[in-house]
Amino acid sequence: MKKIPVGILGATGMVGQQYIALLKDHPWFCLSFVAASAGSAGKNYRDAIAGRVRFPDILNTTGELMVADARDVSGAKDCAFVFSALEMDKDETCSLEDSYAATGIPVVSNASAHRWTPDVPVIIAEVNHHHIQIIPAQQKARGWEKGFIVVKPNCSVQSYTTPLYALQVAGYEIRRLIVSTLQAVSGAGYPGVASLDIIDNIIPYIGGEEEKSEEEPLKILGTIEGGHIKNAAFPKISAHCNRVPVSDGHTACVSVEFGKKKPSIKEVKKIWTEFKGLPQKLKLPSAPQQPIVIMEENDRPQPKKDRNTDKAMAVCVGRIRPCNVFDLRFAGLSHNTIRGAAGGGILNAELLYKQGYL
C-alpha cells in the first residue's frame, strides 16, 4: 500500500508540531506538505520553529521540509487532504479552510472557527461518526466537488462527552451536568500562559472555554435534519474552567443528573468498560483499544500518570460514585493536545478514509 500524502496548515504552532510528531510513523498517511503564516513561509521547518520547538524529534524527519505560505492553496495540490491547525481569527480561518475545500482538498480541522457552521460536523469519532454523512449536503450547498470540512471539538470536551454518550446509548437520558475542568497550560498554545501567572497558582478563567464546553457537546449529540445539524436539547451543561500548572492533560470533575431511569454505579462501570465505538470496530490505527478506561484507585486519574493511556487517545475515568445533589459523580481525563487536538484530528481522518470520504 502506498501512503497517502497529507499536509498540515498551521504546522509551526504547538498543535501543528503535535501533528507532525504523531504522523511520523503513521501506517496510512505520510506528511508531504507543511504550511504556515507568511512569516514562516520559505524557511525550512527547522528554522521556522527555532526557539519554540516542543518535540525535538520531529526535526529529524521534518526539519528540512520547506514551509509553504498557508494562504496559497495551490501549494497543497498534491495532498489527499490537509489537517488544519490554523491559529488565525475566526473569519480568516473559515475563509481559508473554505478555499482549500473549494479547490478540492478536504480539510480535517482542529480550529474552532467552523464549529458553529450548521453543516460542518464536529466529530468525536467514537460518538457521532454518523455526522460525516452530512458531507454530501455540505458539498452540494457550497458547490464543492471533492473538498469538504470536518472539525473536531474543543480539547476540554472529550473527558465527559464520550462517557456521557456511552450512558446515553445504553438507554439513560442525561438531563443536566455541572462540570469543573482543571486544564493544562498546553491548551493555551505557545507561549501561552506566562510562567509568572501559573507557578504556585491556578487561574479560575479561560476565555471562551466555558461556552465551548457547554455548547459543543449539544452539536455533537445532535441530529442531521435537512442538511444541517440540529443541536440536542439536552443535557444542560454548566462549566467552570480553570487553568492549572500541568503541562498536558485536562481533568473534568463531573456531576450528572439522569432522567427518570438511573443506572447503578455498577451498571455505569459495566457500560463504560464495554463501550466500543466505530473506530474500535474498524480497528483504526489511532483508535484506543478502549475509548473509556476505568481506574479503580481512589486518587486517579491523574494527568501526569494517566494522560498517555493507550497512545494518549483513551479517556480515563475514575472516582465513579453517587452524587449528593445529582445522581452520578466522576472525574474524567484526556490528553488535550493528542486526544483533544492532533490525535483526535488524525482519528477523524482515519475514519473518513476508511469510510471512503478521502
Add this chain to the structure above:
Amino acid sequence: MKKIPVGILGATGMVGQQYIALLKDHPWFCLSFVAASAGSAGKNYRDAIAGRVRFPDILNTTGELMVADARDVSGAKDCAFVFSALEMDKDETCSLEDSYAATGIPVVSNASAHRWTPDVPVIIAEVNHHHIQIIPAQQKARGWEKGFIVVKPNCSVQSYTTPLYALQVAGYEIRRLIVSTLQAVSGAGYPGVASLDIIDNIIPYIGGEEEKSEEEPLKILGTIEGGHIKNAAFPKISAHCNRVPVSDGHTACVSVEFGKKKPSIKEVKKIWTEFKGLPQKLKLPSAPQQPIVIMEENDRPQPKKDRNTDKAMAVCVGRIRPCNVFDLRFAGLSHNTIRGAAGGGILNAELLYKQGYL
C-alpha cells in the same frame, strides 16, 4: 492592659507554626506555652522543629521556648486557654482536648476530632457566632466548670459557606450546591504531599475532604436545640475535592440553586459587598474589614495574588455569573492555613474573649 497568656497544643506542626507566626504581635494574647508530642517534649522549640521550619521568623521569638509534652495537661495551668492544632487520631485528640477542658482550660481547636460532637460548636465567626451560647450546656453536661471546647471547620469550607450564609440572611434560601475545590498542598500538613506526586500534576482526591466539605456547613448553619446543635437540612452539597500544585490558598468553583426567590447578579454583589459579621462589628483584631471581597476582573481570585487579602482573613469571590444549570456560579478563595486554620482559630478566640467566655 496585660496580655492574656495562651498556649498551643501541637505547636510543632505546620498549623502550630502558623499560630505562632500570627500570635507574634497579637494585641491581646501572648504565647507562653507550647506543647507537642513526647518526641519533641523537653527540647527547645528551635530544635524541636529543626528540618521542618516553615516560618523562619518564629524562631526569633519562640526558638528558645521549651516544648512541653501535650499529654501533661498540668503544663498549661498558667494559660487562660489553649489553641489545639493536635494531629493525633480522632479518639486521642478528643480525649486530650477533653482533659484540658476538664482541668479548666478552654480549648479553641483547629482539629477535626470534635467537629461531630453534638454539643461542640463549629464556628465561623462571621456566620454562627451565636453557637457559642451552647457552651454553658456543654459545660454542664460534662461537669466542667471553666473549660470548654470550641472548634473551627475544615479549611475548605470558608470559601463558599460565608458567601452563601450572607445570601441566606438576606432572605434567599440556598437549596443545593455543587462545588469543586482546588486545594493547596499546605492543607495536607508537612511533609504532606510528595513533590513527585504534584509536579506537573493534580490529584482528584483528598481523603475525607469531600465528606467534611459537604457536612460541616450543615452544622454551622444549624440551630441549637436542647443543648445540641441540630444540623440544617439544606443546602444539599456535592463536593469534588482536588489537590493542586499551589502552596497556600484553596479555591472553590461553586454552582448554587436557590429556593423560589432568586437574587439577581447585581443583588448578589450588593449583599456580599455590604455583608458584615459580628467580628466586624466588634472590631476584633484578626477580623478582616470585609469578610467577603469581590473581585471584578475575569480571571480572579487567584491563590497567589489574592490569598493574603486583608491579613489573609478575607474570602475573595469572583466570576459571579448566572449558572446554566442552577442559578448562580462563582469562584471563592481563602487562605487555608490562615483564614482556614490558625487565623480562623485566633478570630474564634477573640470572639470568645470579647463575649466574656475566656
Add this chain to the structure above:
Amino acid sequence: MKKIPVGILGATGMVGQQYIALLKDHPWFCLSFVAASAGSAGKNYRDAIAGRVRFPDILNTTGELMVADARDVSGAKDCAFVFSALEMDKDETCSLEDSYAATGIPVVSNASAHRWTPDVPVIIAEVNHHHIQIIPAQQKARGWEKGFIVVKPNCSVQSYTTPLYALQVAGYEIRRLIVSTLQAVSGAGYPGVASLDIIDNIIPYIGGEEEKSEEEPLKILGTIEGGHIKNAAFPKISAHCNRVPVSDGHTACVSVEFGKKKPSIKEVKKIWTEFKGLPQKLKLPSAPQQPIVIMEENDRPQPKKDRNTDKAMAVCVGRIRPCNVFDLRFAGLSHNTIRGAAGGGILNAELLYKQGYL
C-alpha cells in the same frame, strides 16, 4: 518635610509595577508621574496594565494616574528625578535617558543600556557608593547642568558581588570565581518565560546574562580615573546562568579563589556578619539593617523562605564551606525584582539624595 516628587519611566512593565509597590509608603519620595510607551499613553494606569497586573494593591494608589508618553520628556518637568525601568532597545533607551538628563532631570536607571557607558556609574549602594563622585565629570562632558544618569547592575550580580566586596575590603584579594546561578522567572519580565518551558524543567541558558554576570562586577569594583570608570582587572569570573521554576529570588552557587592571603571560614563569617555599607551608616530608608545575612542551616538560603529577608533588600548567604578546588564555597540569594531591580534603584536614589545629588 515635604515629599520629593518622582516619576517612573516604563511604569507599566513588571519592574515599573514593583517601583510603584515599593514607593507607596516611601518616607521621602512621592510618585507623581508615570510614563510608558505610546500605546499606554493617555490611559489611566489601571487600564494601561489591565491583563498584566502583578501587584493588585498598586491600583488603589496609582490606578487613576494618567500615563504619559515616555518619549515626551517635558511631562516629567515637575519631578525631582525619574526612575527608569525602560524596556526598549539599547540605543533608544540610552538616547531617551540622555534626553531626560539633558532637560535637567536626573535618571536613576534600572535599564542595562548605559551600564557600559564609561562615565555612567553602576552602583550597588553598599559597595561602590563613591562612584557617584563621577557625576560632575559626566555632567561636564555632556553639557548637562542638573541632570545625570546613574544605573544599577543586573539582577544576578548582588548575590555574590556584595559578599566578595566585603572580603576584599577586609584585605583578601579575590582572584577568580566560578558561579552558577539559578534565576527566577520574574527576571525575564512579563509575560517572559512560557509556562510550557518551565513546568517540570530548567533552562540552562539566559540570553546575555552570563556576560553581564561576568563583566558588571568588574566595573563596580573599578576606580574612577580621568572622568571614566576603569574596570578592575580581578576577579576573573565564569558564570553559568540557569532559569528555574521559581517566581522571585536568584540563587548563586559560588566557588572563590583568593590571592595569597586566605581567610578561614570563621573569619569569612565574621567579616560578613559585621559588614556595613554607607547606606547602613546613613540609615537610608530602604537599606537592610545588615547587607549580608548569614544562615547557618545546611539547606538555606532558599528563594521561597528567604527572598524577603529585611524588606527583600538583604543578600542571604549560606553553605559557607571550603572549596575542594578553590578556597571558599557559598550560596548567595537576593530578591531579583526588589534588591536586584526596583528596590536597588530606590536605595541608589536615597543615597544620591542624602549625598546632595538630587
Add this chain to the structure above:
Amino acid sequence: MKKIPVGILGATGMVGQQYIALLKDHPWFCLSFVAASAGSAGKNYRDAIAGRVRFPDILNTTGELMVADARDVSGAKDCAFVFSALEMDKDETCSLEDSYAATGIPVVSNASAHRWTPDVPVIIAEVNHHHIQIIPAQQKARGWEKGFIVVKPNCSVQSYTTPLYALQVAGYEIRRLIVSTLQAVSGAGYPGVASLDIIDNIIPYIGGEEEKSEEEPLKILGTIEGGHIKNAAFPKISAHCNRVPVSDGHTACVSVEFGKKKPSIKEVKKIWTEFKGLPQKLKLPSAPQQPIVIMEENDRPQPKKDRNTDKAMAVCVGRIRPCNVFDLRFAGLSHNTIRGAAGGGILNAELLYKQGYL
C-alpha cells in the same frame, strides 16, 4: 534463547519500580523474583506498592507476583543474579548484599553502601568496564564461588564523568572541575521531597550528595592494583548540589581545567560525537547508540525535553564553550532514575552477562 531469570531486592521503592518498568520487555532477562522489607513480604506486588505506584503499567505484568522478604536469601535461589535497590542503612545493605553473593548469587547494585569497599567496582559501563576484572579477586578474598558484587555510581555522576572520560582517553588530562548540579526530586526517592519545600523554590543542599559527586568519579577513573581499586588522583572536583522542582533528570553545569594540552571547542565536540564505549561495540540492548549526544541549540539540554534521549540512557551535553576561568564549560544532563539508577544497573548486568560473569 531462554530468558535469564533475575530478581530485584528493594522492589517496592521507586528505583525498584523503575527496574520492573525497564525489565518488562527485556530481550535477555526476565523478572522472576521481587523482594522487599518484612512489611511488604507475603503481599502480592500490587498491594505492596498501593499508594506509591509510580509506573501504573508495571502492575499489569508484576501486580500478582508475591513479594518475598529480602532478608531471606534462599528466596532468590532460582535467580541467575539480583539487582539491588535496597534502601536500608549502609551496614545492613552491605551485609545483606554480601549474603546473596555468599550464597552464589551475583548482586548488581544500585545502592551506595558498597561504593567505598575497595574491591567492589563502581561501574559506568562506557567508562570503566575493565574494572569488572576485579571480580575474581573479590571472590577469592571473600571465599565466594559464584557470587560477587558490582555497583553503579550516584545518579549525579554520569552527566559529567562520561564526557570527561571521553576527553581523557582522547589524550587530554583533566585537572580540576567545578560543577553545580540541578537535581530532580525523584533522586530523593518517594515520598522524598515535600511539595511545600519545592513549589516555587530550590534547595541549595542535598545531604551527602556533594561528597559522592566529588569522590566517586575518582574511583571510577582509578586503576586495579593488588586486588583493589586505587583512586585516580585527578581531577580535583568541587560540587554544589541543588534540588530543583523537576521530576526527573539531573543537570550539571561544569567548568573544566585541562592539563597542559588543551582541546579546542571543535575538538571537544568531535571527541564527544565520536565517542563509543564497550556497550556500544557489544551492542548491549540497553546501551544508547551514542553515549554522549551533543545539542547545538543555545538553551539545551533541558530535563523535560531531553531526559528521555535514546531510551533515557544517553548523556546530553550542550552549551559547550570556553570558560573564563578554566578552559571549558558545558551543561550535561542525564535521566537520574534510568541512566543514573535502574537503567545503568541493567546496562551493567548486560555487560557482565556478555563478558561471561553471569
